[in-house]
Amino acid sequence: MAVAHSLPAEAVIVDLADFDTRSGSFAERALFNNRLVIVTLCFLATLVLGYQAFGLKLNAAFDKMIPTSHPYIVNFLDNRSQLAGMGNSLRIAVAATEGDIFDAEYLDTVRKMSDELFLMPSVDRPYMKSLWAPAVRWTGVTEEGLDGGPVIPDDYDGSPESIEQVRVNVERSGEIGQLVAANYQSSIIFVPLQDKIAETGERIDYHALSKRIEVLRAKYESEKIRIHVTGFAKVVGDLIDGLQQVMMFFAVAIVICTGVLYWYTRCLRSTLLVVGCSVVAVVWLLGLLPTLGYELDPYSVLVPFLVFAIGMSHGAQKMNGIMQDIGRGTHSLVAARYTFRRLFLAGLTALLADAVGFAVLMVVDIQVIQDLAITASIGVAVLIFTNLVLLPILLSYTGVSPVAAQRSLKAELMEAGGAPHGKHPFWAFLDLFTQRKWARIAVLAGLAMGAVGLAVSFQLKIGDTDPGAPELRPDSRYNRDNAFMTANYAASSDVYIVMVRTPQYACGQYDTLMAVDALERELQQLPGVEATSSLAGLAKVSNAGMNEGSLKWFEIPRSQDMLNAIITRAPREMFNQNCDLLTVYAYLKDHKADTLASVVNVVEAFAARHGTDEVRFLNAAGNAGIEAATNIVVRKANVQMLFLVYAAVIVLAFIAFRSWRAVVCAVVPLMITSVLCEALMVWLNIGVKVATLPVIALGVGIGVDYALYVMTVTLARLKEGMSLSAAYYKALIFTGKVVVLTGITLGLAVATWAWSPIKFQADMGILLAFMFIWNMLGALILLPALGHFLLRPNKAVLG
Numbered sequence: 001m002a003v004a005h006s007l008p009a010e011a012v013i014v015d016l017a018d019f020d021t022r023s024g025s026f027a028e029r030a031l032f033n034n035r036l037v038i039v040t041l042c043f044l045a046t047l048v049l050g051y052q053a054f055g056l057k058l059n060a061a062f063d064k065m066i067p068t069s070h071p072y073i074v075n076f077l078d079n080r081s082q083l084a085g086m087g088n089s090l091r092i093a094v095a096a097t098e099g100d101i102f103d104a105e106y107l108d109t110v111r112k113m114s115d116e117l118f119l120m121p122s123v124d125r126p127y128m129k130s131l132w133a134p135a136v137r138w139t140g141v142t143e144e145g146l147d148g149g150p151v152i153p154d155d156y157d158g159s160p161e162s163i164e165q166v167r168v169n170v171e172r173s174g175e176i177g178q179l180v181a182a183n184y185q186s187s188i189i190f191v192p193l194q195d196k197i198a199e200t201g202e203r204i205d206y207h208a209l210s211k212r213i214e215v216l217r218a219k220y221e222s223e224k225i226r227i228h229v230t231g232f233a234k235v236v237g238d239l240i241d242g243l244q245q246v247m248m249f250f251a252v253a254i255v256i257c258t259g260v261l262y263w264y265t266r267c268l269r270s271t272l273l274v275v276g277c278s279v280v281a282v283v284w285l286l287g288l289l290p291t292l293g294y295e296l297d298p299y300s301v302l303v304p305f306l307v308f309a310i311g312m313s314h315g316a317q318k319m320n321g322i323m324q325d326i327g328r329g330t331h332s333l334v335a336a337r338y339t340f341r342r343l344f345l346a347g348l349t350a351l352l353a354d355a356v357g358f359a360v361l362m363v364v365d366i367q368v369i370q371d372l373a374i375t376a377s378i379g380v381a382v383l384i385f386t387n388l389v390l391l392p393i394l395l396s397y398t399g400v401s402p403v404a405a406q407r408s409l410k411a412e413l414m415e416a417g418g419a420p421h422g423k424h425p426f427w428a429f430l431d432l433f434t435q436r437k438w439a440r441i442a443v444l445a446g447l448a449m450g451a452v453g454l455a456v457s458f459q460l461k462i463g464d465t466d467p468g469a470p471e472l473r474p475d476s477r478y479n480r481d482n483a484f485m486t487a488n489y490a491a492s493s494d495v496y497i498v499m500v501r502t503p504q505y506a507c508g509q510y511d512t513l514m515a516v517d518a519l520e521r522e523l524q525q526l527p528g529v530e531a532t533s534s535l536a537g538l539a540k541v542s543n544a545g546m547n548e549g550s551l552k553w554f555e556i557p558r559s560q561d562m563l564n565a566i567i568t569r570a571p572r573e574m575f576n577q578n579c580d581l582l583t584v585y586a587y588l589k590d591h592k593a594d595t596l597a598s599v600v601n602v603v604e605a606f607a608a609r610h611g612t613d614e615v616r617f618l619n620a621a622g623n624a625g626i627e628a629a630t631n632i633v634v635r636k637a638n639v640q641m642l643f644l645v646y647a648a649v650i651v652l653a654f655i656a657f658r659s660w661r662a663v664v665c666a667v668v669p670l671m672i673t674s675v676l677c678e679a680l681m682v683w684l685n686i687g688v689k690v691a692t693l694p695v696i697a698l699g700v701g702i703g704v705d706y707a708l709y710v711m712t713v714t715l716a717r718l719k720e721g722m723s724l725s726a727a728y729y730k731a732l733i734f735t736g737k738v739v740v741l742t743g744i745t746l747g748l749a750v751a752t753w754a755w756s757p758i759k760f761q762a763d764m765g766i767l768l769a770f771m772f773i774w775n776m777l778g779a780l781i782l783l784p785a786l787g788h789f790l791l792r793p794n795k796a797v798l799g
Helices: 026-032 035-053 071-078 104-118 160-173 206-220 232-243 246-265 268-291 300-327 332-363 367-398 402-415 425-434 436-457 477-488 510-524 535-545 560-568 593-610 622-657 660-683 693-719 724-755 759-790
Strands: 089-096 137-142 145-150 186-192 225-231 494-501 529-533 581-588 616-621
Touching: 026 035, 026 332, 026 367, 035 268, 035 367, 071 616, 071 622, 089 104, 089 206, 089 232, 089 477, 104 160, 104 186, 104 206, 137 160, 206 225, 206 232, 225 232, 225 477, 232 477, 246 268, 246 300, 246 724, 268 300, 268 367, 300 332, 300 367, 300 402, 300 693, 300 724, 332 367, 332 622, 332 693, 367 693, 425 436, 425 724, 425 759, 436 660, 436 759, 494 510, 494 593, 494 622, 510 529, 510 535, 510 560, 510 581, 510 593, 529 535, 535 560, 581 593, 581 622, 593 616, 593 622, 616 622, 622 660, 622 693, 660 693, 660 759, 693 724, 693 759, 724 759
Parallel strands: none
Antiparallel strands: 089 186, 089 225, 137 145, 494 581, 494 616, 529 581
């Protein structure tokens, strides 16, 4: 299987009768001696899978976005039924642009919206809250003792007197900063969502739900009313809206790749075949997904483009080899078989490396990433057939245009000039890096950049580095809505919930509430925590209220009877029915990585000091708690993933090259690029999170393609006894041209993502473009420079 043996010197055969059809490997004979059968089967598969692709859905599931086996998430899922709405919910702020919320027209608008939201499928109705919800109550101290009732009384009629009563009730409700803004200019409708739609048992269609919310917004917004919506469901809905524009970027990528490839080949038929086979791979992928029970989500929707990009890279290599042989006069079928012999193993190894880059993502304990890995692996498996087999067979039928073939031959003869002045200037420049002076400069420069990049990469954050939804642009409608929530409510949309487990009916005991109060005080000291809420805090407020409002009594009462009286009037979200679960709410300024880490550290330390067998402090629920767990999983997976992808690439490269020296030459440039990519993430303020975690693994898996093609030809020529300079130059004029072509083309194609309305797509585009270009430069500059110190003629494959 050594690569060197896969590159024999083939004779120029003009007449097909002179070619021995029994030559070549078993795979070559089986495929090319049955070309018509292969093409027919591929055509039928394309029709069937193209039809199946119409059944593909674009959606997301909340549970797929979280690391379900992490201890924090296990705690959340174990108590999920008693924490309704605390994982997946919508917060809808209805804001008055004139005056305040104590207005008949405003309150009527809130009532109508609440009624419509209440009837929407997927809403967990018993836990929905608004000014009109019966569960939103006020409590006050009167001459006769404690009194209370719904914030909007049963006899409300919209009169000035009724509205004034609502104002008084709001002020006594404890909802200021929670459901009502401190400036009285807006109020919240809290809409918890079910895990699945109860009536049908189906998963929530977030795109459809987001559209219904937008219809509601358009219906009730006016010059006097503005509506702001936040929550996971709205983020996903907006993402799917934006990701529908991915088709535009996909079309732009096809145009760019087609244009550059045609400019290079000047052959329309071969250009269209390369593009067509890459598109066929995408069609097969999109058809296989629904057939196998998968669907696209906001993260895996980018995979079809990556499959197309990889297909273009390998297809261009095959087309280039066939064009050169036809230019020398070889029959198109023979040229296709020669190219298959030369590059099949290199292409297969490269695609396996791509597959490994995707497959290692399976170590990430988040189903959406695992689905992305499976989707991409299916795509790579398809490419092995469409671009390594189908494309050479189709080109064996069509050949290339005579003009393009002669142009390719002329260029090759000019570039292969024996004297130094006969070499192509650009290839001659790259060839300088096989010489000691230039090799030393390149290696030292590479090591210096790697060292600087490594130092900078230590500042890389795990998690989000921006407030709001980092998947969307800072100026997106969602992030403007989130900024409104943060500015107007102490109860921000970033909620971290600590669960306190006690024996049954013990949640209201004095010692338990004192411990909860101590935890609240520690959380309140953190700069990222805006407010906290718990049964302990409510007990202090109620105790003062029951003692004529005197702040001298603002403490947890020691009397269990008093505590029991308070608990009977406490909101259900603060404890469960069995009174063995308490919840401590921490409302955060944002969900940046540092903010979440500080909360996690405080809770973990507190639980270690104060937790007992009977009273346990458990992390974590709420959207911020879930994200904290996700960050922990991502941090661990980032290290595991890089280790596994490099281990696999090294093994595959060694199998292909049979030389540890060649492996070092191929892998070191990849490592330096990975380090520089992490430094770029620090510079661009991009954290490692679910959306960006796959980038480096994909960059390594895809980037090794360049080194594999260059090193394959270089080793074969060294095996023949050529010097490193001569061997590398042969590799440049045979395959290096296409390495440059595909590196720049794919870099430009993914760079167009920078204009996407989806922030994480823009980030991935910038990072992938960087890795495409730098991996290309590493294969063309650092690889031969390292080869100067490691590779020798006739010994290259013995290392």
